[in-house]
Amino acid sequence: MSTLQSLLEELKKRDWLKIIDEPLDVFLEIPHVAYVEAKLASPKVLLFTHPIDQKNGKVYEMPVLMNMFANFEITEWIFGNHPDAIANEIRTLLHMKPPEGFMGKMSMLSQLFDLKNVPPKRSKKRGECQSIIYEGANASLERLPILTTWSEDGGPFITMGQVYTQSLDGKMQNLGMYRLQKYDEHHLGLHWQIHKDSSCFFDQYREAGKKMPVSIAIGGHPLYIWCGQAPMPYGMFELMLYGFVRKQNAKIVKSITNDIYIPHDVDIVIEGFVDPSNLRIEGPFGDHTGYYTPQELYPVLEISAITTGKSPIYQATVVGKPPLEDKYMGWATERIFLPLLQTTAPDLIDYHMPENGVFHNLILAKLKTRFKGHAQQIMHAFWGVGQMSFVKHALFVEEDAPALTDYWALTEHILNRLSTSSILITSGIIDALDHSSYETLVGGKLGVDATGEIKPKTCEVVSDEVLYERASALIPNIIALKQYMTHTANPITVIQYTKTTSARTLFDALSPLKNHLRVVVFVDEHNNDVENPYMLVWRTVNNIDAQRDIWLHPFIGIDATTKNTLDGYTREWPKDVDCDPKVIEDLRKRSIIDISDEEIEKYQLY
Ligand SMILES: Cc1cc2nc3c(=O)[nH]c(=O)nc-3n(C[C@H](O)[C@H](O)[C@H](O)COP(=O)(O)O)c2cc1C
CATH class of the missing domain: 2.30.110.10 (Electron Transport, Fmn-binding Protein; Chain A)
Incomplete structure (x- = not known):
């Protein structure tokens, strides 16, 4: 056999x-x-x-x-x-010192x-x-x-x-x-x-x-x-x-x-x-x-x-929108390579690449800060080392932050420590598959140092309905608006609009609402659902080039829309990978697959 x-x-x-x-x-x-x-x-x-x-x-x-x-x-x-146990074996080997005593010699042998x-x-x-x-x-x-x-x-x-x-x-x-x-x-x-x-x-x-x-x-x-x-x-x-x-x-x-x-x-x-x-x-x-x-x-x-x-x-295997098999392969890679990363960044406690960040688009990292600029130092180490250098967006938290896989708690933690001065925007090499930047292979990088103190809550939060009305009076074509994490120092407002103008013009137009806005993410009319944070994160980190698509004034603005000549983007923007609805329906009818309408929508199968 x-x-x-x-x-x-x-x-x-x-x-x-x-x-x-x-x-x-x-x-x-x-x-x-x-x-x-x-x-x-x-x-x-x-x-x-x-x-x-x-x-x-x-x-x-x-x-x-x-x-x-x-x-x-x-x-x-x-x-x-367990991949963590394999990582520990590697860690032991990396830290191997000359053995002391008979038992030490035996275990090293x-x-x-x-x-x-x-x-x-x-x-x-x-x-x-x-x-x-x-x-x-x-x-x-x-x-x-x-x-x-x-x-x-x-x-x-x-x-x-x-x-x-x-x-x-x-x-x-x-x-x-x-x-x-x-x-x-x-x-x-x-x-x-x-x-x-x-x-x-x-x-x-x-x-x-x-x-x-x-x-x-x-x-x-x-x-x-x-x-x-x-x-x-x-x-x-x-x-x-x-x-x-x-x-x-x-x-x-x-x-x-x-x-x-x-x-x-x-x-x-x-x-x-x-x-x-x-x-x-x-x-x-x-x-x-x-x-x-x-x-x-x-x-x-x-x-x-x-x-x-x-x-x-x-x-x-099949690749496409997450989650797929590569999630689990990537999990093992992430765990097993931690000790090797720690050789260049010894104060790195842990890191994690969420599946909807499709690995190189989003990395979360925890460190023990020992000096000013420590998080930036590790960001640059990431961006300069092997395939880690493909990482586009790196978010850093202190050792007392929630687990990197506890996404809601971690987001809350980061938003409570976010300020424009904790944001680093630079450029470097990017994955050959990336479509967001003006040209292939090089593009923007975003680093967020959320290791600092908690920021005061100064945002005047109003309801989604009120904000929708006020924003609609200032900018045309808004389809939907939803706020996330309104209890934090930096609520996130997602605005979906029909794109007839570049999002960059809209940030200024919204400045009269700056007391109500801290982080604004624009998405367009194509295949977006402001109620679906999993896919919003996926699309946002895919679609942005930090140097072109992030603004720091009058509030933090992120343009996660499909880019075109309105944005000075001249490459061909790729299509979403979608299932063929006829094939899915047929497989459902034949009882070969069993997936609900809600799941089809949740993972945006088509
Ligand atoms: C499912 C899957 C498909 C992949 N397809 C490709 C590919 O087509 N081209 C490529 O360069 N890397 C691809 N990769 C990533 C490479 O396997 C990965 O970067 C690997 O470390 C490359 O090895 P190398 O550095 O020895 O070339 C894929 C990874 C996975 C998990």
Whole structure:
């Protein structure tokens, strides 16, 4: 039995697996079921045993596995330990001092012994993943039930591919999780963004004018894919993290047609070479920001072989509006990487990336302030270190603040300490997926230092109705207005309006109401609901570039609207990633999904 099959057996025993035997289409249907499952109160892992491609009259032999990281409990089980316990092991190693006394020596020896499990072990034998070998014309992607997740995607995409590469001199190996677009039977688009390690290797091959070997694995132990998305420093092979977490070296074997090593027990391997002179348009793709990422040029893999285990399982994920499977993968990453962050910011007590901040858009951090400007110091450390530098908005609180996951209490705490002088606006590099800034890859950053004293409450609070009337008299086209946290020093007023003018002109127009306003957030008419704070936070942190969209006078203003030429924005603003309502309705009618109208609205499925 393969690694993945035995894990599925265990999932079945624990009643954590839903098996769906009904034939379902790889085009939208399967991904929509997984998307809905992730929004339910107790999501499970999904196994689709009969994937079909209705349009082309195809029936696949391979089952499709989705939502492997279905919830906190299953994620912890995959790791074999709570991520905080793994973080503690790392912390112990980082703080390892020369041992004192016999017992000290013994315990250190055992820790060092454990480290023997870290480096991947190369095997000369063929792997289980090479039980069946297809080469040349037989190495066809048509064998795989590759999903098209969203109706406006540029085609089918492999969404849980472990992409294995090596540097030109062969000294460094890398595992990255990047999506892969199926162009045809033998070609895949490789969406490694410019900041990522494989892109760095790719530059080496391009400069040398040499073809780059790449192997993509699917399946095997789910920790492989988690390691692929982990923000390991450049030059460190992610499979070392696998060995560390599992206390068992990753066993790797050489690909059949190139020199790349892959884990022996994965389900599927796609091997090939990239000609660095050949780039091709990739996308669009409904991404984990909840927006479509635009088309861009990326390298292409020409497939030389596909190998599989005896009964391979095709693993996939769905990304889009939160919450989804990446919430749980991100949770483990957040916990396990805390001790490493603490090496550059020792007074950082904890940090947290809420799921509706889609990781890099919002970070909450707790620190023990020891000197003036301490929070700013850590903000700059974040913005300067590895993938943390993608973070757009960082909010800092003191050690006595509520838990970072207690969102209402924490918001109250921050708003009671917020003032214009605690706000830092700067710029830096941003995630390649970000759409808010005027140009790609660089944009605004916001840091809020809420570690200070409580501020006096000076806001004259009136009801939503009264404020709505007064605001409507000053600015046109208001659709709705709602105030949040009116008991704090800085209530938040969300104003939805039909956008015929840039929001920046409206802040000044509202200045006669400045006694009633402390923080104003403008949203537009498209898909916003002022009663839905979860999605408002999601959209706001996605849509703002702090340098362009935040004002500090006459009150704090945030323009979270869709930008266009009224704002001097000339890029194409992406569409929301929406489910196809017909597919959802049909799946509901067939009782394959069970989601209420309220939940559809809450998570803005369409
Ligand atoms: C579900 C999911 C999909 C992802 N897709 C991509 C992608 O298409 N391109 C990319 O550059 N990063 C993507 N990432 C993020 C990378 O996996 C992550 O940045 C990783 O640390 C990159 O590894 P590297 O630094 O070794 O390149 C994705 C992450 C997740 C969780």
